[in-house]
Amino acid sequence: MVNKKRTIARGLCASVIALICTAATISASAGQKLLNAGFESGLDGFAARANETVSRSSAKAYEGSYSLMVSDRSAAWNGAAVLLDNSWKSGETYAFSCAVYQASGADVNMKLSLQYSDGTDTQYVQISAGVVPSDTWTVLSNPTYEIPAGASSRYLYIETEESLCDFYVDAVTCEIPTQYRKGDVNHDEAIDSQDLRAMLAFLQGQDAVVNLDTADMNSDGRINAIDLTILRRHLIYPQRYTTTTTTTTTTTTATTAKPELKPGQWYNTADVSWIQGRKTVALSFDDGPVNNDNANRIHAALTKEGFHATFFYIGKQINGGNQSEIQKAESLGFEVANHTWNHDDLKGASQYKIQSEYNQCKDKLNSVLGVNRDYLVRLPFLGYDNNVKQFMPAPCPNCGIDSKDWARASTSDIVKTIQDAARGGYLNGQVVLMHETEPATVAAVEQLCPWLAQNGYAVVTVSEMFKVNNKDMYNGNTYNSCW
Ligand SMILES: [Zn+2]
8 A cells, every 4th residue: 555656746745645644653642652653563654755665674774673765766855754643733842753864875965844734735844854974874853843833734754855865764753742842951941041051061061950851952862062052043043943832831932034135145143142242353263173182272262251263174174083173163152164175275176176175064064063054164275266256155254364373473473463453453353364273373362362352352253243243245255354
């Protein structure tokens, strides 16, 4: 029945799936799993969306001995779907999760999605998405997804963004959220900056009240920088996340619509509330991760003053031993950014070279951080030409003030360069070029952070500096300052 072949248009999916799916098994008490599909003894209500093949397989399993294999796909939206029956209430919030696996040999963007009817049209919305590396089980989850009010004919399904590769699905679950929401780290029934502070303190080894059930944002059994990142995003960009209601409170998070962007305009989501009218300077550090103490010292010097900075990482340099530096930078509110994959001079490079240098590094950063987004890019050797301008898919913060650390400037030279700029009245709004590889830079940053704080500056990320000064950035443009 499930392998029945159908050729249908996407818009007709709902009615066809309704014929071939059986409803998922349910058990509707609060806190219980509404869906728990492990494919150990059957298809657990899952079926093909179109004419692809959906079958049980013992070749791969995330849990137990079987998973669901999806093959013969002719479109990205071909996947495995299950009907959400009347046990699910539209307008209510649920925790969804699934494990996916593919062996295409390359990263594949995959999505856990919801198809539903709004009464007029069939809608397709993303519940969770992520980069799934080849030959690695990857969990896509959303602990607080609200099924749109009024939705009917609802199907949970797994698809790819573009790839037509075969894939496996296992451990598909849906639970009614428990009393406390993910993100309510301290269990006070609100998700706010106190939760963020508690998690940050916990990660820094200080005393803090942190509950695993609500602090483990991605439900991987650990509390780490990724959870802090998700929580930060949840607070800063609530529009990117679902609003949440619970069984115990009616609190809703504030929502802001994504602004209208001009072509090529950078979607700047920086939180600038902490800057509070101060002068700003964007210290930026190239050529990490460095796998030594430099990064820790720079992070600590910035954090001590409550400052942020931008770190441009070289993709091919990132490995299992140093990726925690990037996760830590992200968790401390710093801006993780792209310094290309190979660190080649892109002046004179082809469109393909420019974009693959950017994209390879972007994909690596996304997989390290467990996110899917774009990054500002620092051009290696600041190499720039018309091709870079035309084809680079992100803005290029450049060099308003050059620390000359790459030319072996001493600590006192670097300190003097920045202090002279401040005293001369031209530091505010500048992008400062530095390298986290240089010990002289590390010592200079340790001296400069308290001095800049005393002199009325906030050291901020590039995105924060542009946002707080109401300036836009555009893909392929270089920026020495925000003016
Ligand atoms: Zn560099």
